[in-house]
Amino acid sequence: xxxxxxxxxxxxxxxxxxxxxxxxxxxxxxxxxxxxxxxxxxxxxxxxxxxxxxxxxxxxxxxxxxxxxxxxxxxxxxxxxxxxxxxxxxxxxxxxxxxxxxxxxxxxxxxxxxxxxxxxxxxxxxxxxxxxxxxxxxxxxxx
Amino acid sequence: xxxxxxxxxxxxxxxxxxxxxxxxxxxxxxxxxxxxxxxxxxxxxxxxxxxxxxxxxxxxxxxxxxxxxxxxxxxxxxxxxxxxxxxxxxxxxxxxxxxxxxxxxxxxxxxxxxxxxxxxxxxxxxxxxxxxxxxxxxxxxxxxxxxxxxxxxxxxxxxxxxxxxxxxxxxxxxxxxxxxxxxxxxxxxxxxxxxxxxxxxxxxxxxxxxxxxxxxxxxxxxxxxxxxxxxxxxxxxxxxxxxxxxxxxxxxxxxxxxxxxxxxxxxxxxxxxxxxxxxxxxxxxxxxxxxxxxxxxxxxxxxxxxxxxxxxxxxxxxxxxxxxxxxxxxxxxxxxxxxxxxxxxxxxxxxxxxxxxxxxxxxxxxxxxxxxxxxxxxxxxxxxxxxxxxxxxxxxxxxxxxxxxxxxxxxxxxxxxxxxxxxxxxxxxxxxxxxxxxxxxxxxxxxxxxxxxxxxxxxxxxxxxxxxxxxxxxxxxxxxxxxxxxxxxxxxxxxxxxxxxxxxxx
Amino acid sequence: xxxxxxxxxxxxxxxxxxxxxxxxxxxxxxxxxxxxxxxxxxxxxxxxxxxxxxxxxxxxxxxxxxxxxxxxxxxxxxxxxxxxxxxxxxxxxxxxxxxxxxxxxxxxxxxxxxxxxxxxxxxxxxxxxxxxxxxxxxxxxxxxxxxxxxxxxxxxxxxxxxxxxxxxxxxxxxxxxxxxxxxxxxxxxxxxxxxxxxxxxxxxxxxxxxxxxxxxxxxxxxxxxxxxxxxxxxxxxxxxxxxxxxxxxxxxxxxxxxxxxxxxxxxxxxxxxxxxxxxxxxxxxxxxxxxxxxxxxxxxxxxxxxxxxxxxxxxxxxxxxxxx
Numbered sequence: 001x002x003x004x005x006x007x008x009x010x011x012x013x014x015x016x017x018x019x020x021x022x023x024x025x026x027x028x029x030x031x032x033x034x035x036x037x038x039x040x041x042x043x044x045x046x047x048x049x050x051x052x053x054x055x056x057x058x059x060x061x062x063x064x065x066x067x068x069x070x071x072x073x074x075x076x077x078x079x080x081x082x083x084x085x086x087x088x089x090x091x092x093x094x095x096x097x098x099x100x101x102x103x104x105x106x107x108x109x110x111x112x113x114x115x116x117x118x119x120x121x122x123x124x125x126x127x128x129x130x131x132x133x134x135x136x137x138x139x140x141x142x143x
Numbered sequence: 144x145x146x147x148x149x150x151x152x153x154x155x156x157x158x159x160x161x162x163x164x165x166x167x168x169x170x171x172x173x174x175x176x177x178x179x180x181x182x183x184x185x186x187x188x189x190x191x192x193x194x195x196x197x198x199x200x201x202x203x204x205x206x207x208x209x210x211x212x213x214x215x216x217x218x219x220x221x222x223x224x225x226x227x228x229x230x231x232x233x234x235x236x237x238x239x240x241x242x243x244x245x246x247x248x249x250x251x252x253x254x255x256x257x258x259x260x261x262x263x264x265x266x267x268x269x270x271x272x273x274x275x276x277x278x279x280x281x282x283x284x285x286x287x288x289x290x291x292x293x294x295x296x297x298x299x300x301x302x303x304x305x306x307x308x309x310x311x312x313x314x315x316x317x318x319x320x321x322x323x324x325x326x327x328x329x330x331x332x333x334x335x336x337x338x339x340x341x342x343x344x345x346x347x348x349x350x351x352x353x354x355x356x357x358x359x360x361x362x363x364x365x366x367x368x369x370x371x372x373x374x375x376x377x378x379x380x381x382x383x384x385x386x387x388x389x390x391x392x393x394x395x396x397x398x399x400x401x402x403x404x405x406x407x408x409x410x411x412x413x414x415x416x417x418x419x420x421x422x423x424x425x426x427x428x429x430x431x432x433x434x435x436x437x438x439x440x441x442x443x444x445x446x447x448x449x450x451x452x453x454x455x456x457x458x459x460x461x462x463x464x465x466x467x468x469x470x471x472x473x474x475x476x477x478x479x480x481x482x483x484x485x486x487x488x489x490x491x492x493x494x495x496x497x498x499x500x501x502x503x504x505x506x507x508x509x510x511x512x513x514x515x516x517x518x519x520x521x522x523x524x525x526x527x528x529x530x531x532x533x534x535x536x537x538x539x540x541x542x543x544x545x546x547x548x549x550x551x552x553x554x555x556x557x558x559x560x561x562x563x564x565x566x567x568x569x570x571x572x573x574x575x576x577x578x579x580x581x582x583x584x585x586x587x588x589x590x591x592x593x594x595x596x597x598x599x600x601x602x603x604x605x606x607x608x609x610x611x612x613x614x615x616x617x618x619x620x621x622x623x624x625x626x627x628x629x630x631x632x633x634x635x636x637x638x639x640x641x642x643x644x645x646x647x648x649x
Numbered sequence: 650x651x652x653x654x655x656x657x658x659x660x661x662x663x664x665x666x667x668x669x670x671x672x673x674x675x676x677x678x679x680x681x682x683x684x685x686x687x688x689x690x691x692x693x694x695x696x697x698x699x700x701x702x703x704x705x706x707x708x709x710x711x712x713x714x715x716x717x718x719x720x721x722x723x724x725x726x727x728x729x730x731x732x733x734x735x736x737x738x739x740x741x742x743x744x745x746x747x748x749x750x751x752x753x754x755x756x757x758x759x760x761x762x763x764x765x766x767x768x769x770x771x772x773x774x775x776x777x778x779x780x781x782x783x784x785x786x787x788x789x790x791x792x793x794x795x796x797x798x799x800x801x802x803x804x805x806x807x808x809x810x811x812x813x814x815x816x817x818x819x820x821x822x823x824x825x826x827x828x829x830x831x832x833x834x835x836x837x838x839x840x841x842x843x844x845x846x847x848x849x850x851x852x853x854x855x856x857x858x859x860x861x862x863x864x865x866x867x868x869x870x871x872x873x874x875x876x877x878x879x880x881x882x883x884x885x886x887x888x889x890x891x892x893x894x895x896x897x898x899x900x901x902x903x904x905x906x907x908x909x910x911x912x913x914x915x916x917x918x919x920x921x922x923x924x925x926x927x928x929x930x931x932x933x934x935x936x937x938x939x940x941x942x943x944x945x946x947x948x949x950x951x952x953x954x955x956x957x958x959x960x961x962x963x964x965x966x967x968x969x970x971x972x973x
Binding site: 002003006010014017020021024026028029030031032033034037038041042044045048049051052057060062063067068070071074075078079081082083085086094097098101102104105106107111112115116119123127131132133134135 | 176190191194310312313315316319320322323326330332333335337338361364365368369532533534535537538539541542543545546549550551555558559562565566569570573574575591592595596597599600603604
Binding site: 185192282284285286287288289329330331332333334343344346347412466467468469487488489490491492551552553554593597600601603 | 684694713714715716717718719721722725751753755797800806807808809833834835836837838839841842845846848849850851852861863864865867868870939941
């Protein structure tokens with residue numbers, strides 16, 4: 001079933017990809033132009049995805065609900081981390097993110113907090129101070 | 144003979160106590176940087192160039208320091224590939240195929256040692272090749288036109304099925320998806336934006352490093368979350384701290400074969416180190432996979448791409464030094480490094496500044512020796528480091544991945560792309576679709592399209608140009624042979640299986 | 650439990666901020682709108698290093714890479730987030746202005762303050778040593794007879810700066826704009842690959858910056874048909890300019906900096922003075938020449954006018970030749 005769903009999605013995307021390519025017309029440039037190569041790719045990709053629909057492999061064991069939930073929560077933490085990294089500053093955002101992730105992995109509050117703070121400060125020093133790769137330090141409302 | 148004495152001079156310049164001290168320092172620093180996902184050798188060297196200059200060292204020392212950081216980074220990338228199944232950069236993705244299964248089977252220290260020895264053999268072969276053939280090969284790249292490169296990429300793509308994996312159709316599909324993803328961004332031929340949704344953030348397309356980190360690192364964490372029973376367990380069993388020499392022997396032959404393949408692919412700019420590793424793996428697998436052990440922790444499947452990778456990096460020095468053409472991202476940084484030392488690569492470099500050229504070759508070789516000597520004893524330390532509890536290791540991997548990406552691009556958008564690739568990687572891995580063809584497609588796609596379009600611009604749209612050159616024609620025949628061979632093999636196998644089942648029924 | 654935790658957190662975070670805040674805060678930052686290793690990255694890192702080495706800047710200049718859209722991502726970022734940040738400069742070049750002129754950046758040149766240029770690469774038209782074309786006129790005659798007869802290449806795509814420079818010469822030679830589209834143009838990932846392919850016989854002529862391909866001229870593998878500069882280039886005094894052959898075309902690729910549009914006049918002037926001081930140093934001249942640049946200074950108001958005019962000119966050319 002998983003194969004079939006993915007096959008359908010890829011099939012749809014391949015068609016859309018080839019279709020959209022048709023709109024790329026350069027008034028100026030090489031004989032082949034920007035559209036031809038994507039169009040050439042979309043055909044075999046669509047055919048191969050049909051194969052996935054027609055002859056799917058047996059389904060893998062998908063995670064049970066509780067684990068699916070923790071996976072979704074992890075993704076949510078990551079998205080939030082990426083989103084707030086610049087606003088909250090690296091140290092604060094990282095501390096919070098690490099605590100959340102450690103909690104999701106089953107560690108206790110104290111362990112999570114210690115590892116969060118140590119990691120945030122340690123990595124900041126490693127990247128910003130030692131390697132010279134600038135990171136936002138403070139929350140933007142303080143800067 | 145003249146060349147041999149030049150090389151000897153190079154070593155004499157390079158091997159002073161101060162330089163060796165910086166070599167050790169550079170190798171260690173490089174290993175650490177390389178092991179952090181997201182900062183591969185390209186960015187590792189670029190970041191450290193200003194630091195090297197700030198120390199006000201003399202040019203030879205800077206060259207050695209940066210070469211050691213470069214090689215250290217590639218080696219560090221393999222550590223993460225083998226231990227965590229997370230490649231630090233494009234050229235170490237092949238090490239996940241057999242290296243990680245070895246680590247899972249408790250042979251982490253052997254895998255790390257094989258990787259070090261194979262890398263050493265690869266660069267030894269490359270250095271030998273450079274010494275003997277550099278002047279002769281200097282202009283090899285001139286004879287390779289766009290249609291020949293296109294044929295080469297077609298050959299590389301056709302070999303995807305040779306990677307192994309349960310379902311060849313899925314491998315091929317993943318390869319095509321990779322190619323499709325590579326066309327996102329500004330079209331280099333006309334400057335037109337394709338599949339960007341009008342966002343400037345996608346104008347440069349998907350950065351392969353961002354994709355690799357997402358596909359492997361984030362998906363690894365998601366996979367872990369569903370199998371983990373308790374978070375204090377470690378990812379890989381400890382195994383022995385000191386590798387046993389006997390267990391490294393099977394990799395030796397593969398290392399030499401891989402070195403040859405890698406060196407040849409390195410000489411052609413545009414093929415680059417990651418292709419060298421890939422070709423070396425595929426050919427080794429075809430050659431030695433008699434008992435179907437590849438992909439399950441066969442030492443030869445680790446040794447061949449590791450040797451191929453380093454040999455290709457050595458071979459890529461030829462077009463870089465003699466023509467000023469960077470064959471890969473890494474050689475591009477080496478090029479920038481040389482230019483900042485006032486060494487202008489080009490056809491006259493070997494004549495005008497032979498001491499710098501041979502100094503560079505000698506320092507790369509020294510980097511390898513130092514890495515070999517330094518890393519075998521450190522193997523125990525690395526294996527132990529990675530046995531720390533998951534609730535520390537997993538968040539650490541994630542945060543470092545984010546940092547690796549963010550500190551280079553300063554783009555929240557890239558972080559989101561990385562998370563997206565993470566989810567994609569998870570789904571693909573659940574459905575048993577290999578990620579490696581996907582990454583290969585992304586790496587090959589742009590070059591494949593550009594060279595096709597260059598060839599047709601030259602011929603003004605006449606497709607005959609694609610097969611007119613003897614090189615291209617040879618490459619296509621080779622491709623056809625390989626595909627026919629694979630088809631015949633599959634047919635034979637299914638018939639044998641059918642025979643086997645009928646026998647059982649009887 | 651939670652209060653202890655919060656106290657711990659705040660304590661460590663404050664310590665970290667003090668630790669790092671001591672160094673950073675007011676140090677200058679240079680954004681290289683490209684990946685590490687490219688031309689803009691080189692500009693930022695070389696200038697940053699020299700500013701500190703020569704004690705013109707008190708603190709090391711922080712280099713930040715912000716690749717994307719041939720500089721458009723950095724442009725958009727400075728425009729929206731840091732228009733008044735006086736510590737920030739961004740590396741750019743003619744290539745960036747070309748993109749702006751063709752509408753490929755989020756805004757026009759007037760949203761930024763243009764500090765100055767420190768040096769320039771010179772455009773050249775080169776052919777292999779055994780090419781039948783001995784002068785620009787030979788080449789242009791061949792193009793006029795049959796625009797599709799000669800295959801040209803360079804490091805930019807069709808409509809990019811290398812391509813435009815060739816078409817500017819063609820226009821000066823009196824070719825009709827309709828014929829421009831028939832000229833076959835092949836894009837390579839840099840000047841060296843283009844020249845290598847030309848030596849291999851794949852293409853017949855290359856237009857690109859001299860710096861990257863100077864080694865091939867010195868080795869005698871290729872010949873310069875014309876340099877697109879007012880005066881002959883110091884490194885190759887014998888190479889004729891296009892002007893001296895009757896084609897009134899110059900095609901520089903300058904390297905310089907801009908800063909946010911809301912930076913105060915005083916801070917802007919400070920940057921102009923800083924860059925002028927750097928330009929006047931022998932160290933910069935050496936670094937520039939080492940990477941194939943000709944040191945040329947334009948700064949302050951003069952540079953702003955220059956950039957505006959160049960963008961306008963580029964827009965006109967792009968329209969004339971039909972890339973827009």
